[in-house]
Amino acid sequence: MEEINTYAGKLSTYAERIMNLAVDFAPRLVIALLVVILGWFIVKQLSRLVKKALERSKVNKELRPFIISFVSIGLKILLIIIAAGIVGIETASITALIAAMSFAVGLALQGNLSNFAAGILMLIFKPFKTGDEIIVQGDWVYVKEIHIFHTILENFDKTIIIVPNSIIMNHKIQNNSIPELRGIPFKLNVPYSEDLNAIYDILLIAAHSIPEIDTSKTPFFWIQKFDDHFIRVSIQFYASQDGYWDTEVKLNKTFFAALHEHNVQIAYPYGVDFGTFGEDTTQKLSKN
Numbered sequence: 001m002e003e004i005n006t007y008a009g010k011l012s013t014y015a016e017r018i019m020n021l022a023v024d025f026a027p028r029l030v031i032a033l034l035v036v037i038l039g040w041f042i043v044k045q046l047s048r049l050v051k052k053a054l055e056r057s058k059v060n061k062e063l064r065p066f067i068i069s070f071v072s073i074g075l076k077i078l079l080i081i082i083a084a085g086i087v088g089i090e091t092a093s094i095t096a097l098i099a100a101m102s103f104a105v106g107l108a109l110q111g112n113l114s115n116f117a118a119g120i121l122m123l124i125f126k127p128f129k130t131g132d133e134i135i136v137q138g139d140w141v142y143v144k145e146i147h148i149f150h151t152i153l154e155n156f157d158k159t160i161i162i163v164p165n166s167i168i169m170n171h172k173i174q175n176n177s178i179p180e181l182r183g184i185p186f187k188l189n190v191p192y193s194e195d196l197n198a199i200y201d202i203l204l205i206a207a208h209s210i211p212e213i214d215t216s217k218t219p220f221f222w223i224q225k226f227d228d229h230f231i232r233v234s235i236q237f238y239a240s241q242d243g244y245w246d247t248e249v250k251l252n253k254t255f256f257a258a259l260h261e262h263n264v265q266i267a268y269p270y271g272v273d274f275g276t277f278g279e280d281t282t283q284k285l286s287k288n
Contacts, residue, residue: 032083039079047072112149118165119148128175135174137167181214181238184248186255189230189267196223196233199264206258207237212247214238230267 141153153161225232
């Protein structure tokens, strides 16, 4: 009987302590629950306000979901810490735990975080946009899609390249789509016997016959190289960014027809042949 009375006394003591703790913590728990419920509602409303503000702003569409997510998650974490402090839990330990977890996740996702940071910088500073023609790491490509971790590029033959954003941002980027007017260079090897001034006039008249060529800008004409068998000359005209490649094709065809019409001699790599590149030339090459 004595042991039973002892156990009964201990149980009574434990029950009394539990009741005292419940009485002490009940108001805190109720207040904490009310704070969480009310705070959760406020967080949702703030997230909606941030979303509307971003929609009215000039922030990139691809960046908006991430900003909204960061704001929402950050406010919810802050709300949980406040509720824990009301209950009586040491918030310093929770903060330290969150910091330790963030550090561990950061180490595990170091590469992805660098791509993420690069993606954020790309969306903010906009070195290029979807549809731009760029040159990066020696690849001449079109920008197909910009994502937060990687960018999808498209070659001229429609093949796809997927590049991490950190690689793009750590290299030189040449954006060919920024200027309104863009130069179309044309290179030509001519014999020393040809008149360069006459060739310039022929090319100038031919180029100005194309409506897409900007006639207000003087073309840049220069000698690139004095070779043993020919002179390499270059001339550059200017056209609108819209339809640039179609204009270049049309310009090259027009130049070819104009040079052929005026019997301008073209120097081949092995020298200058003033005859027709056909049977006679083939026989000469086979004899050599």
